[in-house]
Every structure is written in C-alpha cells, then in structure tokens.
Amino acid sequence: EKGGYDHFMLKEIYEQPSVIKDTYRGRLHANEGLIKMAGIEDNLQKFLNADRILIIACGTSWHAGLVAEYIFEEFARIPVEVEYASEFRYRNPIIRPTDVVIAISQSGETADTLAAIKLAKEQGAFVFGVCNVVGSSISRETHAGAYTHAGPEIGVASTKAFTTQITVLTLIALRLAQAKGTMNNSDFHRYLQELELIPEKVAEALETNLVAQTIAAVYKDAPNALYLGRGYNFPVALEGALKLKEISYIHAEGYPAAEMKHGPIALIDEHMPVFIIAPQQEHYDKIVSNIQEIKSRSGKIIAVVTKGDTQVKALADHVIEIPATSDALSPLLTTIPLQLLSYHIAVMRECNVDQPRNLAKSVTVE
Numbered sequence: 001e002k003g004g005y006d007h008f009m010l011k012e013i014y015e016q017p018s019v020i021k022d023t024y025r026g027r028l029h030a031n032e033g034l035i036k037m038a039g040i041e042d043n044l045q046k047f048l049n050a051d052r053i054l055i056i057a058c059g060t061s062w063h064a065g066l067v068a069e070y071i072f073e074e075f076a077r078i079p080v081e082v083e084y085a086s087e088f089r090y091r092n093p094i095i096r097p098t099d100v101v102i103a104i105s106q107s108g109e110t111a112d113t114l115a116a117i118k119l120a121k122e123q124g125a126f127v128f129g130v131c132n133v134v135g136s137s138i139s140r141e142t143h144a145g146a147y148t149h150a151g152p153e154i155g156v157a158s159t160k161a162f163t164t165q166i167t168v169l170t171l172i173a174l175r176l177a178q179a180k181g182t183m184n185n186s187d188f189h190r191y192l193q194e195l196e197l198i199p200e201k202v203a204e205a206l207e208t209n210l211v212a213q214t215i216a217a218v219y220k221d222a223p224n225a226l227y228l229g230r231g232y233n234f235p236v237a238l239e240g241a242l243k244l245k246e247i248s249y250i251h252a253e254g255y256p257a258a259e260m261k262h263g264p265i266a267l268i269d270e271h272m273p274v275f276i277i278a279p280q281q282e283h284y285d286k287i288v289s290n291i292q293e294i295k296s297r298s299g300k301i302i303a304v305v306t307k308g309d310t311q312v313k314a315l316a317d318h319v320i321e322i323p324a325t326s327d328a329l330s331p332l333l334t335t336i337p338l339q340l341l342s343y344h345i346a347v348m349r350e351c352n353v354d355q356p357r358n359l360a361k362s363v364t365v366e
C-alpha cells in the first residue's frame, strides 16, 4: 500500500510530478492557449466583479493561500486577503456580497474552515472551495469549486495536497488574468507552457533526495531551525518550518528574510541552521545580503538555489539545486527539497513520520 516506500509521506512526496499533472489535466491546454475549469467558467462574472478575494484555510492549506495571494494580485490584480479560518470566524469580519471567498482544504472536513464558510455564506458572499476529498463537507457546503486531484493523502504532514492546491490556484489566477486583460497574451502563453513543464521539473527536484539526506544527518540534532524566503517563497519558508516541527518535533520558525533584522537575527549563532530559499529571481541580491548577515554571525546556511548558482553557493554551508522556472511558479519546486529534508530528519530521529504525536489528519474539532 505504500508502493515500496517506507512511509506514506515519502510516497506522497514522490507522487507530486504525477498528481500535479492530474490536477491540470483537462484544464490546462498550453498549445491552444486555454484554461478550462468548469467551476470558474460557470461563475466567471462573480470573480470578475469581485472587489476582493478572501482566502480562508488552516495549516498547510493556509500557506497555499498565502502563495495564491501573491499570484492573484500579480496576475489578476484583484486584492486578496488570507486569513486563518479560526480567526475569521470569531472576529466579526467584514464580508460583502461583492467578496469572493476561496476556502482551501485538503480533507474538506476542517471544522474551523467549514464554520467560516457558513458565516461567509450567511453574509452573502460567493464561496468557492479548493478541496482534495471528493464529496467532503466543504465541497458540499461551497457554491462551486475545483478539486485538486492529488489522490488520497494519508501522511498527516501535508505534501502533495500543498503543491496541487498551488497548481489549482495558479490556474484560476491565470484564467482570471486572461479574462480581465491584466496579463498580456505572450506572458499568458509563457506561463501555460512553464506550468506544463512543472511536473518534470518537480521530478528533477526530487533528485535532490540524497543531498537532502546528507544534510539531514548533519542537522538532525539541532534544537531549533529557521526558514527564510522572500516574495513567492516566503510562504514556502513557513511551510518548511511547519513540516519540520510537526514530524521531527524540532522547534522551527519561518520568516520573510528581511524580517530577520527586526528580531530573529538575535537567535543566530553557530548552532542555528538557517534554511534559505534563494532561487534566482527578483530580489536575488537582497537574499544574498540576508545570507551575508547570517554568515557574519556564524549561522549555518542551507540554501535552496537554482541550478548553476554561484553567488549563494560561495556563501552557504550546503546548497540544494533545483531547476529554473518563473518566479511565480517557483514555490512548486522550492517546496520539494524542504519536504525531503524534514522527512529524513524525522526518520533519523526515529519519529513516527506518518502519524506524528498529538496530530490528526483532519481537524474536525475546534
């Protein structure tokens, strides 16, 4: 049932090239320059008339929402707010009939997300679901939606659900950008083609497994870890930290790299591993200077870089190379080595990878 893998988590990590393809199959038509998603086409006017999009979710799904915020605002120029479902539902939020709410949930059963959806509906918002489990409570409670087609995710630590959520949300953002005219035609076509190449690039990113294992052996006993990223990869830093803490019980925190100097840099010494997501992208020079700041305080630097990188490589203690892609799609690749690192660290610490202590696969209680 684990398909020859030691754990469901590893199997699910390795399924990502094929499930990302399943997620865009029938939706992404790169050659024709089309994106077809029934749930979007049927409700296109609602999305186009939306004053803003509210994204509600918990945990890893909330991180996918944060990536989507950057993508929607960049591509479709629609203001986006991302909120924890638990905060949203209890704080008397302002919800208008012109709001589109996107609820993201792998299981489709998360109690807080479900309650937040009911609240948004009561206040007249249009609610769109992004779920993995077909027929789940959230998929039934929402007005429309799009499934992620990741197949069953058994490991409590979410992996393939995250990358397929980002895939669906990217497709939606691209379709809206096309309909709104906020992206020019050649960029639109370029993104479609780039997206189609993602599964094979994810497969290439999975080839970092041995490097990840070697690095895991060096840092497996660290009591703390920091994860840093900028822009589209800031949420990936949060997700990397969550993955490490939930399965290896190492205290980890994710930050936007530039926030370091506002406090967390005080934590840096020679015992602190700092995982930095530093692909060649906009503001690369900024992340290089962030790395220099950490290095001058003796922090240990493990950097996820684009293949062929030289600048970060010269500074870092370890690098993990991933293929190049456009900035907005890079989270789909940078996430992969961080999943593998957490996995190997947890295995080396003899933790129960698939069923970490105190956690349940779906959180159906408040």
Ligand code: M6R
Residues within 6 Å of the ligand: 058, 059, 060, 061, 104, 105, 106, 107, 108, 109, 110, 113, 156, 157, 158, 159, 242, 246, 359, 361, 362, 363
């Ligand atoms: O099923 P959902 O996507 O609604 O679940 C949300 C969170 O409970 C979930 O992502 C959780 O944080 C995972 N254990 C993360 O790996």
